[in-house]
Amino acid sequence: MPPSIHPVDLVATLRQRNLTPAIIFLTSRRACDEAMQSFERSQVTLPKAQQEQIARVLTQVTEQFPSIAEHPLIETVQRIGVAAHHAGHLPSWKIAVEELMRTGSLDAVFATTTLAAGVDFPARTVVVTQSSIRKARDFTDLSASEIQQLAGRAGRRGKDLVGFAVITPSPYIDLTVLTKGLTGQPEAIHSQFVITYPMVLNLLKAHPREQIQSILAKSFAQFQLNQRTAVLETKLDSLRAEMEPFGPRVCSDWITQWQVFEQARKRKKPRSPFARQESPDVAARLHFLTPGRVVGVTRGRGIILRQYRSKGQHAPMVTLLREGGSLNECPASIVTQVFDRTFDCEETSSYPWCTPQTLEELTHHLTELPPRLPILPILAHQHEETPIDSSIIHTLGDFACPTCPSRQACQRDFPRASRVRQEIQRHIKSIQALQTSLWHRFQERIDVLEKFGYLNANAQLTADGEWARLIRIDHSLLITELIRAEAFGAIDPPLLAAIMASIAHDDDRPGSFPRGSTGLVTLLFQVRKLAESLTPHEAPPMLRADVAALTERWVSDQTLTWIGLARLTTMAEGDMFRLFARTIEFLSQLKTLKATHPSLAESADHAIAAMRRGVLEELP
Amino acid sequence: MNTHELERLLMQQPVSLLHRLARGRISRHFRSGKRKLVDLLLQASAENRPGLESDLQALIDQRAERPQPAPVENTRPPQARSRQDVPAPSRPHRTDDHGHHEPPVSLHEWLSGIGVPPPQPFVPDAWQVEALEKLAETDVVVSVPTGSGKTYVAIEATARAMRENRTVIYTSPLKALSNTKFTEFSRVFGPGQVGILTGDRREHSQAPLLIMTTEILRNLLYDAAGGEIDVRLDTLGLVIMDESQYLADPERGVVWEETLIFCPSQARLLLLSASIGNPQDIADWLTAIRPTPCSLIRHTKRSVPLRAGYLHPNEKLTPLFRTAGIPYGQPHLLHPEAKRLFMEYEEETGPSRSR
Structure with a gap:
């Protein structure tokens, strides 16, 4: 099975079912043109009467727009009663096709979905071959509004009893998108308000x-x-x-109160039970209070037998052998001096914490000690608590929470x-x-x-703002900055038109184009540099040199015909027309600066006059 | 049909039918028994119960149409038999169907009615009359499907304003459309009465009806606000904005907003838009920012009924939906034939479909 129905067969089927005239929406301009070409080889010809009718309508339109007369497709259209209608065509040709449709002379028109809004003619049938549309280089599913816009062309008021929307599959189709779009509600629209420099x-x-x-x-x-x-x-x-x-x-802002309280509680380090009890002096001494060490206490001296922590409070304690042979369990703080003298001490794990022999020896040593002993200098390590901790301890004191009657409720609801x-x-x-x-x-x-x-x-x-506000087009900041930089000082009309064209053009379709003059290339280089420097404030235009060159040719060479111009490039006629029309629009904005920039306005005026000839003059 | 009824109906069907129903819904359904299959089907279609129901119905109908060699058990009883002596399995839901259990529309039926209506004297639709009546008092937003005859309202409103010696401005988003309208209105009102102002064209700029692109009107309004008063804005009686759904255009929508914000308060506004989801918002907005209230004229019915069809690449044409018209709000009501053909198409072109 072919991936999609052949255009000739499609039109034949529609004719056979009496579903013509029809608009057939295709994915691209190329698809439309190829569909038209496929008819050139087919043997279909219209009955004489219909051919004559087409010729009659075409003659009428040609009177208004003489350029149509040379259109290469006229013969095919007349023979087969099918035409293409897309943005690549000149407006005059599109008007001709629309007129043919309006008079009912054509059987089918191939159109692109992109231009659904611009297709202002109805038909009996609309054929949809795709469910997505190319938007900014990416395919997006058609929205319900768009599908209904397409289908809305089906059924001519006063000429049809029913309209038909026919879906025919192509490789780009998702049927559910289309059925949902046909049966669904159109989407809500949303504001796209942006603040532009001219607006400000x-x-x-x-x-x-x-x-x-x-x-x-x-x-x-x-x-x-x-x-x-x-x-x-x-x-x-x-x-x-x-x-x-x-x-x-209890407090008016209890949530904050509790939050701070919680934070304070969490940030406070759990205090070590040992550190809490002892002063720095004692803590420093503890390391020296080893068994056998001679120490001085408030009254008399003694020898340490063991060091330990009390059961309940974990207070540092020592067992002290005192002069006179008594064994005392006393807090380590009782020690006032640590002497530089130790004796061997054989420890045991139970009272009296050393072997009886050692005890005897030590008791003996104690009596034998000289009255003055060197004192060990012990540097108390001043362990300061970090300020934040102390501040928390301080604030915690301010909290009423721990004793507050609503503490439980606060804790629960917090x-x-x-x-x-x-x-x-x-x-x-x-x-x-x-x-x-x-x-x-x-x-x-x-x-x-x-x-x-x-x-x-x-x-x-x-003063600059006064004239700059008259430039109300896209890229206004770039244009006004160019004017202020005097890039257009005494510029030739062709060059001005070319630069404006490169600013106005926003399509990235590739193609082959004529070359620009050296003056244009240099100027465009400067424009690009300026546009780049403005990037943070305004998205730069594409500034294509090729479309600029094309415009320059058209303006500078007054003998160049439209056909001659079209031969210089692969750009579609419709695109060329739009480029020039938009350029003229931009130039006419420059023309409004007559009061402040007379030479520029004059140059713009000349450029417009030079651009308006041939097809551009004849057309609306 | 509630779950219980559906389950009972499914249990009454032969396994082969259930397997056909399970295609695409359940993977590896061949391994399950009837009971399991029914459970799986109900589970798999929890999200899309109507889809399952309509498919089931389609399959039952297909079976009924086929000549049955075996004694008839699960098919519909012939009409001749009375209801009492045959416990008809598929009967209960047929009596209380909600429209989508009717047999799908045939191609012949779908194609019938093509033709040209007999020439009738033009009678404006009710909404057109209403829009014009409202316009005498208030601003008006019109949101109707494409091709409903918005132009008639524009022309009639223009004629009325012109009779009162008021200027009318008609804006359209595209230059091409402006040109078409210029030609059309020149035909209606006479060439001297219509002017056109676009970025690159200026004709009869003193005519009572001016056609322009929205950008031009915006610029005129800015000029007026900036002190360079265009005298004609004082006599401006009506501003018609065609295709005002462009308000949501990513690039140009802002121009519509600017225009509407600065539109002189003595001028009436007539916004013509294709069907959009939230026209009431626009009417409310205009009511909020303008001294005159704004009424909404909205209808969704097309003046020429629409039918949707499916054309297979092998030139076979079928209706797209089970009903002749568009089943609004029920996208799943596909015509079984169209569905079958499309599935066939997808299967054959499967791998190449990824774009």
Whole structure:
């Protein structure tokens, strides 16, 4: 089975079923043209009467637009009653096809889906061969609105009792997208409001800065933001209701209180039970209080037999053999001096903690000791607690929580209450953001314009701003900056038109084009550099040198015919036409600067006059 | 049909039918017994119960149409038998169907009615009359399907405004459309009465009806606000914005908003739009920002009924849906024949389908 039905067979089937005239939507211009070519080889010919009717309509249109007369497709269209209609064609040819459809002379038209909105003629049948559409280099599924827009062309009021939308599969089809689109509701539309530089300049020209916010509030964007705000506000209300049981308790802001308390409690290190009890002096001495060490106590001296911690408080303790032979269990703090003298001590694990022999020896040594002994200098390590800890200890003292009567309730409700409170704050913030976002964006634009000197510090238009506000097209910042940089000082009309064309053109279809003059290449290089430097503030245009060169040719060489121009490039006629029409639009904006930039305006005027000839003059 | 009924109905069907039903719904269904199969089917179609029901019905109907050599057990009883003596398995749901259990529309039926309606004197539709009436009092947003006759409203509203010596501005998104309308309106009102202003064309700029692209109107309004007052804005009585769904155009939508915000308050607004999901929002918005309230005229019914069909690459044509018209809100009601053909197509072109 072929991946999709052959165009000739398709039209034949439609004819046979009496479903003509039909609009057949194809994926690309190329598909439309190929479909037309496939008819050239077919043997189909229309009955004489219909051929004559087509010829009659075409003659009528040709009177208005003489350029159609030379169109290469006329013969085929007349023979087979089928035509193509897409953006690659000249508007005059499209008008001719539309007129043919309106008079019912054609059986089918191949059109691209992209141009569904521009196809302003109905038919009995619409054929859809795809479910996705190329948007910015990527295929996106058709939306319900788009599908209904396509299907909407089916059924001519007053000429048809029913209209038909026929789906025929091609490799690019997903049937569910189409059936859902046909049976579904069209999508809601959303504001695409952006703040442009000309908008800022024009608004500030007419209104003081204080009023701008109220003007922005009138936009559909703000209206839809307000709808979102309303949703958030209902949510906020329900959150506030949820918050109700967590109102003021013993303290009015108990959630914060508890939160800080919790933090303080968590941050506080668990204090070591040993460190808590002993002073730095004692702690430092402990290391020297080994069995056999001679120490001085408040009254008299003694020898340490063992060192240990008391059971309950883990206080450092020592067992001391004192003068007179008594064994005392005393806290380590009793030791006042540590002498530089130790004796061997054979330890045991139970009272008296050393062998009787050692005890005897030690008792003996103790009596024999000289009255003055060298004292070990012991440096007490001043273990300071870190300030944060002390501060926490300090604050903890301020908290009433540990003894508060509502402590249990606070502890229980805290997780939920704090979550709800966070949500509430988040919502309040989003609502604020929604309400001020347009104004912030406007403010950003003001800042940029002020930086470039179109506005003064009070957001009033400077002399430059006064004329710059008249440039109300895409890439306005680049154009006004070019004018200020005097890039167009005493520019030739062809060069000016070429630069404007490269700024205006936003299509990236490749092709072959004539070469530009050296002057154009140099100037375009400068324009590119400037555009790059403006990138943070304005997306740069494509600035294609090839379309610029094409425009330059058309303007500079007045003897060049449209056909001659079309031979220089692979660009489609329709694209060329659109490029020039848009360039003329841009140039006519420059023409409005007559008062401040007379030579530029004059040059633009000449360029427009030079561009308007042949097809461009005849056409609307 | 509730789950219980559906389950009972499924249990009454032969296993082969259940297997056919399971195709594409359950993987490896051949291993399960009848009971299990029914359970799996119900599970698998929990999300799309109507789809299962309609497929089941289609299969039952197909079986019924086929001549049965074996004693009839699971098919519908012939009409001649009375209801009492045959416990008809598929009977209960046939009596209380909701429209989609009717047999699918035949091609012949679907194609019937092609033709040209007899010439009738033009009578405006109710919505057209209503839109014009409302326009006398308020701004109007019209959201109707493509081809419903929005142009009639535009022309009639223009004629009324012109009778009161008021200027009318008509904007369209595309230059090509502006040109078409220029030709069309020149035919209606006479060539001297219509002017056109686009980025690169200016004709009869003092005519009472001016056709322009939306960008041009925006620029006029900015000029007026900036002090270079165009006198004609004072006599402006009506602004018609065609294809106002362009409000949502990513690149140019902002121009529509600017225009609507700065549109002089004494001028009436007439917004003509194709069907969109939220026309009420636009009407509410305009009511909120303009001194005059804004009414919405909305209808979704097409003036010429639409039918959808499916054309197979082998030139076989079938209706796309079970019903002749478009089953709004029920995309799953595919015609069994169209479904079968499309599945066949997908199977054959399967691997190459990935783009």
